[in-house]
Amino acid sequence: MGVITDNLDLWGQFLLGTLLLFFAGGALALILGLVVGAMRVSPIPIARGVGTLYVNTIRNTPLTLVFFAICFALPPLLGLRLTTATSITLAICALGIYTATYVAETIRSGINTVPVGQAEAARALGLTFGQVMTLVVLPQAFRSVIPPMMSVLIALLKNTTVAAGFSVANLGSIRNNLSERGENQFVVILWVMVIFIALVLLMSWAQRTLENRWRVAR
Numbered sequence: 001m002g003v004i005t006d007n008l009d010l011w012g013q014f015l016l017g018t019l020l021l022f023f024a025g026g027a028l029a030l031i032l033g034l035v036v037g038a039m040r041v042s043p044i045p046i047a048r049g050v051g052t053l054y055v056n057t058i059r060n061t062p063l064t065l066v067f068f069a070i071c072f073a074l075p076p077l078l079g080l081r082l083t084t085a086t087s088i089t090l091a092i093c094a095l096g097i098y099t100a101t102y103v104a105e106t107i108r109s110g111i112n113t114v115p116v117g118q119a120e121a122a123r124a125l126g127l128t129f130g131q132v133m134t135l136v137v138l139p140q141a142f143r144s145v146i147p148p149m150m151s152v153l154i155a156l157l158k159n160t161t162v163a164a165g166f167s168v169a170n171l172g173s174i175r176n177n178l179s180e181r182g183e184n185q186f187v188v189i190l191w192v193m194v195i196f197i198a199l200v201l202l203m204s205w206a207q208r209t210l211e212n213r214w215r216v217a218r
Contacts, residue, residue, distance in 0.1 A: 003178065003187050010177055015195065017170040020088070021095060021160040026153055028096025033103025038133055040108045051104065059101040063094075063162055070094040071166045084167075091163040095156060102152045109148070110141030150207040154200055171195060 004011060039051030058066065071090045080086055114137050122132040161172030171192050178188045 003183050003191055007178060007181065007183070010174060014169055014171050014174040014177075017088075017168065018157075018160050018172075021092060021163055021168070021170055022157050024092045025095030025099060025160070026156055028092065029099035029103050029152075029156065032096060032100035034107060036100060036104035037107030037111065040104060041111050043129060055101045055104055058098055059105075061098075063098050063159055064165075066098045067091070067094045067162060067166055070097070082167075087167050091166055091168045095159060095163070099152060099156045099159070102155070103149070106145050106148045106152055107138075107141065110143075110145035111137055113144045114140045146207060146210050150203060154203055157199060157203070158196065 036051045036054055039047040040055070042048055042051070070093055071087065074080075074090070075082055075086070111133075118136055118140075119132050122136045123129075127135065160170050163170055164172030174192065175185050175188045179185050
């Protein structure tokens with residue numbers, strides 16, 4: 001426990017870094033993934049094509065390469081000066097853009113579980129595509145995508161450690177800092193594992209709670 005109690009300042013700082021990457025990257029992924037998922041089932045061929053191209057390109061690219069492209073290759077093109085805040089923002093964008101492809105496919109699979117007749121009936125009433133999606137299809141689709149969506153978010157949580165290689169403070173990079181203070185690196189890694197396991201268990205509990213609540217609502 002001395003590894004924790006003697007270095008509470010670092011553990012707090014790096015845990016906050018991980019949570020910032022997770023929540024900000026997750027928010028970006030959910031918003032972008034919702035848009036791309038809707039594009040994937042859109043009746044407009046161009047929208048479907050753009051959505052398919054985005055998903056197939058980013059999802060089949062290793063996350064590390066996405067980080068390299070956004071954190072190292074993009075700043076010179078935009079004339080950005082790499083500061084701590086800039087690095088964090090770029091890391092959030094990399095995580096969000098990458099995870100959005102999995103969010104989009106999860107939402108698309110949920111949309112496909114909604115009977116086609118409901119969307120056709122809504123269109124027959126004069127609703128636009130946007131109204132059909134937001135008022136009829138998505139509310140039903142969200143119920144079926146809670147388990148796979150939580151798996152995507154758990155993967156995002158673990159992927160935050162990739163940002164450690166791009167000068168972003170998080171639990172994935174705390175080992176280097178604590179080793180400079182003379183702490184046993186193996187013990188540090190074990191504690192990082194324990195923290196991630198606790199966070200994942202917390203998310204699993206949230207998933208079960210949401211599933212039970214929505215099951216009653218049905």
